[in-house]
Amino acid sequence: MxxxxxxxxxxxxxxxxxxxxxxxxxxxxxxxxxxxxxxxxxxxxxxxxGTAGTSVAQAYDNAVTANLKLQFEEIGILTPDEPTILTYMQEENWVLFGQKTFEGNCVSCHGKEGVGLVGPNLTDDHYKNVKRLGDVATVIQKGAANGAMPAWQNRLHPNEIVMVSAYVASLRGQNKPGPRGEEGSVIDPWPAAPTE
Ligand code: HEC
Incomplete structure (x- = not known):
């Protein structure tokens, strides 16, 4: 066979x-x-x-936060005042960090890229509550218009306030068109960057 x-x-x-x-x-x-x-x-x-594990996105966020905490430790707790904001406006990475803070907390009212929505356009030279650079941080910390602009001092780390202020200040002069038009009055330019 x-x-x-x-x-x-x-x-x-x-x-x-x-x-x-x-x-x-x-x-x-x-x-x-x-x-x-x-x-x-x-x-x-x-x-x-079983209990939920860590997703990739979560793990990434955790790693970023941990890394930032390390960096925050290095720079200490900053005072959100004019010289500090001016200093960090020159630090690209930290302005980017401020942008992330802005995107996470502020765009619902100020629009993407700060062109305004519920809140005013932050890219022009007109301001309602700001006369000097340091006022940017003060408004963010304490809020304005009876809470229409919320106070962030208990919700953001002081360093986050500095970085988001630096980002917001850096938007000035981009003059992007927004839905609201100009509000408030034109203020003096920001002080010159510190020379090292
Ligand atoms: C719930 C809506 C809302 C959110 C969220 C919000 N804002 Fe505002 N913001 C406003 C309003 C409304 C004003 C204008 C207040 C007024 O009319 O005096 C304002 C004003 C401001 C001003 C002053 C502008 C000016 O012309 O005086 C700055 C700076 C600012 N916001 C930054 C921020 C930042 C940074 C965040 C996020 C951390 C944020 N805002 C989140 C509503 C908001």
Missing amino acids: SDSPIQDELTGHEYDGITEYDNPIPGWWSWMFFGGIVFAVLYYMAYQL
Whole structure:
């Protein structure tokens, strides 16, 4: 029947002249197959019923926050005043940090890129509550117009107030068109950047 030196056994049944060797699946294969099913059930239960793990996005946010805390430790707790804001306006990374703070807390009222929405346009030379650079931080800390502009001093770290102030101050002069038009009056330019 076969030229093979190995004489395989037949299963003994025949359909339309077709016969079948009796070659059962190896034991290790069956174990993996059924083990896989058992694992899938246990894994599904652990995934659906177990405590939530850390998502990739969460892990990233945690890492960024941890890193910032380290950097905050290095620079200490800043005072949100004019010289400090002016200094950090020159630090690109920190202005970017301020932008993130702005995007996370302020765009709902001031619009993306600060062009204004519920709150005034922050990209022009007109201000309602600001006469000098330091006032930017004061308004952010204490709020304005009876809470229409909320106070942030208990919600943001003092360093975040400095960075978001630096970002807001850096928007001035971009004069992007917004939905509200000019509000308040034109104020003096920001002081010149400190020379090192
Ligand atoms: C709930 C809406 C709202 C949110 C959120 C908000 N603001 Fe305001 N903001 C306002 C309003 C309204 C004014 C104008 C107050 C007034 O009419 O005197 C204002 C004014 C300001 C001013 C002064 C502008 C001027 O012309 O005097 C600055 C600076 C400012 N906001 C920054 C921020 C920053 C930074 C954040 C986020 C940390 C923020 N705001 C979040 C509503 C908001």
